[in-house]
Amino acid sequence: MRGGLLGVERALFWTLAFAAFAAAAAGLAARGADRLAVDYEQSRNAYAIVRVIAPDGPAGMAAAETALASAPHVTSAAPMTAGRAAALLSEASGEPIDPAHVPDLRLIEIELAPASSHADVSGDIVAALAAGGVTAEVIEAPDSASGGGLAPRVRNAAFWGAIIFGAMMAVIAWLAARGLAARRREMVTVMCDLGATRSETAGRIADEAAVLGLYAGVAGGVLAAVAGVIVLLLAIPGTTLNTLPSMILPIDLVPIAAAPLFTAIIAGAGARAAAGQFHGEAARLG
Amino acid sequence: MARPRASIETDLFERGVLVRLSNVDAGYGASTVLMGIDFEARSGEVNLITGPAAAGKTTFTHLLRLALPPRSGRSVILGVDVMRARSREIADAKKRIGYVAENPVFIEQWSTFDNVAMPLRMLGQKPRDYAEDVRELVEFVGLGGASELPVEKLSGAERRRAAIARALAAKPNLILADDPTAGMSPADGRRIVKLLSEMRRVGAGVVIASQDDTLADVAPMWVWRIDRGRLSAPEQTEAADAEAYE
Numbered sequence: 001m002r003g004g005l006l007g008v009e010r011a012l013f014w015t016l017a018f019a020a021f022a023a024a025a026a027g028l029a030a031r032g033a034d035r036l037a038v039d040y041e042q043s044r045n046a047y048a049i050v051r052v053i054a055p056d057g058p059a060g061m062a063a064a065e066t067a068l069a070s071a072p073h074v075t076s077a078a079p080m081t082a083g084r085a086a087a088l089l090s091e092a093s094g095e096p097i098d099p100a101h102v103p104d105l106r107l108i109e110i111e112l113a114p115a116s117s118h119a120d121v122s123g124d125i126v127a128a129l130a131a132g133g134v135t136a137e138v139i140e141a142p143d144s145a146s147g148g149g150l151a152p153r154v155r156n157a158a159f160w161g162a163i164i165f166g167a168m169m170a171v172i173a174w175l176a177a178r179g180l181a182a183r184r185r186e187m188v189t190v191m192c193d194l195g196a197t198r199s200e201t202a203g204r205i206a207d208e209a210a211v212l213g214l215y216a217g218v219a220g221g222v223l224a225a226v227a228g229v230i231v232l233l234l235a236i237p238g239t240t241l242n243t244l245p246s247m248i249l250p251i252d253l254v255p256i257a258a259a260p261l262f263t264a265i266i267a268g269a270g271a272r273a274a275a276g277q278f279h280g281e282a283a284r285l286g
Numbered sequence: 287m288a289r290p291r292a293s294i295e296t297d298l299f300e301r302g303v304l305v306r307l308s309n310v311d312a313g314y315g316a317s318t319v320l321m322g323i324d325f326e327a328r329s330g331e332v333n334l335i336t337g338p339a340a341a342g343k344t345t346f347t348h349l350l351r352l353a354l355p356p357r358s359g360r361s362v363i364l365g366v367d368v369m370r371a372r373s374r375e376i377a378d379a380k381k382r383i384g385y386v387a388e389n390p391v392f393i394e395q396w397s398t399f400d401n402v403a404m405p406l407r408m409l410g411q412k413p414r415d416y417a418e419d420v421r422e423l424v425e426f427v428g429l430g431g432a433s434e435l436p437v438e439k440l441s442g443a444e445r446r447r448a449a450i451a452r453a454l455a456a457k458p459n460l461i462l463a464d465d466p467t468a469g470m471s472p473a474d475g476r477r478i479v480k481l482l483s484e485m486r487r488v489g490a491g492v493v494i495a496s497q498d499d500t501l502a503d504v505a506p507m508w509v510w511r512i513d514r515g516r517l518s519a520p521e522q523t524e525a526a527d528a529e530a531y532e
Contacts, residue, residue, distance in 0.1 A: 189391045194405050194452075195352075195380025197373070285314065285354045 008183050013216050015176040016267055020220025020259040021227075023169035027255025028228045030162035034155050035249075041151035042114065044141045049080070050108040050125070054135040064108055067132025072124045073112045080107040110138075162255075170266050177209045177270030184208070185278050192282040201279045206272035213267025217260030225256045299365030302329040304460045304491040305350060310359035312349050318357070319345040321515045329459065332483045332492040332507035333520070336499040342515040343495035344388065347464040350493060351385045352376050364459055381409070384453030384490075386463040386482075390445060394438040398429055398448050401437050405456040420455060427451040427481060443474050450481060461485050463494045467501065479504045 052064045061079055068077040085107075086099040115121050122138040129136045143149065181188070184205050191201040232247065233239050239247070298306060305327040313319040319342045327333050327350075335343055348354035352363060361368040364379045371379075384405075392401045402424055406416040424433045427447040432440060437448060446466055453461055463482055467475030475498065482492050483505035494501070502509045508520040 186391055187393050190393060190401075190404060191408065193385055193387065193391065194408055195377060195383065196408055197377045200377075200408070283353065285348050 009180070009212070012176050012180050012183075013212055013219075015179075016173050016213050016216035016263055017219040017223070019169040019173040019176070020217040020263040021223045022220075023166040023262070024221050024224035024255045024259040025227055026162045026165040026169075027258070028224060028252065030158040031252045031255065033158035035252075037151040037154040037158070040154075044151075046112050046114070047141065048110050048112060048122070048125075049139045050077070050110055050129070050136050051139060052106040052108065052134060052136045055133070060134060061106060061108070063132055064129060064134045064136055067129045067134055068108065068110060068125070071128035073115055073119070073121050074110050074125060075113050076111045078109050080105050080109055084109075166262075170262070173213065173263055173266045174270035177213065177267040178274040180209050180212065180267075181205050181271045181274035181278060184275065188275055188278040189282045192279050196279075198276050198279045198283070202272045202276040205275035206268040209271030210264045210268030214260050214264040216267075217263030220263065221256040221259035224259065296365045298362055303327075303362075304329055304364055305493070306360075306362045307349070307356075308360040310349070310356045310361050312345060312354055312356050314345075314354075319515050320349065320517075323349075323359070323517050325510065325517060327460070327491045327493055329489050329491045330486050332486050332494070332505055334499075334502055334507050334509045335493065335495040335512055335517075336497065336502070336509060337512035339497060341512045343497075343512055344464050345515075346512065346517075347385070347462050347493070347495050350460070351383050351462050352380050381405070381456065382459045384456065384458035384461040386446070386449045386453045386461075386466050388465040388468055390449035390452075392437040392445070392448065395436050397434045398437055398440065398451075399424060399433045401448060402451045402455055404452060409456060416455075420451075423451045423455060424448075443470050443478075446470070446478060447481075450478065454485065457488075457490075459490060461490050461492045463492075465496050466494060467496055467498055472500075476501065476504050483507070 050064060050068065052060050054060060055063065065077060065079065068074050082099040082102040082105070085102045085105055086097045089097045089102075110125075112121060122140060125138050126136060188201050188205065191204065196204075229244065232244065233241075236247075303326060305325060307323050307325040310323040310325075311318055311321050312323075323346070335346055337343055345354065349356060349361070350363065352368065356368060364382050366375050366379045368376070393404070399420060403413070403416055403420045406420070421433065424430055427450055429440075429444060429447050429451065432444060437445065440448060450463070450466070453463075461482060466478050466482065470478065479494060479496075479501045482494060485492055486505075499509070499511075502523045506522070506524050508522055510520045511518045
């Protein structure tokens with residue numbers, strides 16, 4: 001770049017930087033949505049309710065609690081009190097419910113450890129209860145109702161949304177690079193007149209666009225990273241600069257790392273295509 | 287730079303025949319502009335192609351600078367048989383041709399020096415290797431004082447001089463100038479043609495296309511008349527002011 005960036009080149013640089021920023025920010029947002037969805041699904045799957053069928057009375061509940069204390073997958077178990085049930089029902093219905101009106105419940109809330117997808121969690125717990133002389137059923141979160149299946153849909157939407165948005169930004173970067181090639185049209189004509197081939201001419205312009213794209217991508221990626229850190233600090237209570245490193249996975253950095261690379265590639269390719277076309281127009285006589 | 291392959295064409299080139307056209311037709315789209323052209327240019331000689339407007343002079347220079355392919359006939363330029371050559375050979379030959387367009391195109395924001403150096407940069411030379419040569423060349427065409435000026439600031443005659451300097455920078459075998467005196471005073475025009483003709487002394491072949499047939503007495507040269515796409519046999523002239531070169 002001769003003598004720094006002037007006029008149109010500066011505008012093109014910031015257009016590319018904006019495209020890189022927007023694409024990287026969309027990528028970070030998608031990663032955020034993905035992690036929220038995974039956490040949501042894990043917390044859904046980590047909870048179940050055991051309904052004690054037999055023996056009747058407090059003895060059945062006590063036996064069930066004892067059996068659950070050593071049952072596989074179970075990390076904690078607590079009988080559902082009338083107060084707890086009333087609170088849950090009030091939350092679900094939106095109307096206050098008096099615990100005194102809640103009938104005697106034979107339910108135990110359990111928290112579960114993460115299990116492999118092949119594991120029969122309910123069957124293992126029912127078997128453990130049966131070994132303790134208790135007949136019970138385990139009620140897990142439903143697969144399709146009450147938020148079931150939401151996480152995969154959110155993850156898909158976040159992924160494809162980021163891809164589509166990234167593609168739109170790629171189109172903007174491509175068009176901006178064509179603008180740079182148009183700006184270099186007189187150089188294309190000069191090189192053509194001096195005998196440069198189409199690939200030599202296009203390569204010269206593409207190199208310049210790729211370097212511009214690389215710097216713009218770095219600027220856009222850094223801006224997106226700064227914006228991401230600010231959002232995390234503001235959106236999650238208790239987050240500090242010291243806690244941030246432990247919250248960020250290596251894969252979360254992919255959009256930032258990819259921004260310069262993809263911006264350079266797209267800008268180079270866009271400028272190469274345009275310069276090749278301009279060279280063809282300059283060379284076309286017969 | 288790749289040398290032409292050993293062949294009759296190479297032999298021609300080594301014998302100093304830079305261009306040989308035999309019964310060549312050329313044109314654009316459906317229209318045929320040049321018909322039955324026979325032409326030869328040798329190293330160390332100046333050729334003036336002269337004729338009225340729209341006679342085919344510019345098309346002729348496009349043919350010689352390998353920008354316009356011939357439709358028929360045989361065209362051997364710098365040892366390359368144009369109709370049989372691969373694009374790489376054509377591209378290499380183009381780099382050995384210095385071309386001064388009627389309206390030369392420059393990178394306007396670049397300095398005269400940088401524009402003149404462009405062919406050398408394209409050949410991969412480093413500024414430290416070509417700086418002195420380019421400076422001398424810019425002086426030679428009389429633009430020493432404008433070397434660092436952006437080309438957009440040059441006058442029409444200065445732009446033409448800069449175009450000549452650029453065309454000479456890579457020490458081409460063949461120099462083509464399309465109407466290099468257009469829009470200039472007669473004195474300026476003659477100076478430009480003298481400048482171009484000087485290149486015959488370093489072994490280059492020079493072909494100048496111009497409406498002005500009085501340029502024929504600027505230097506010893508072959509004068510070819512073109513009219514309605516047909517080229518007549520050449521006449522050899524002596525320079526009226528030949529002493530200016532001695």
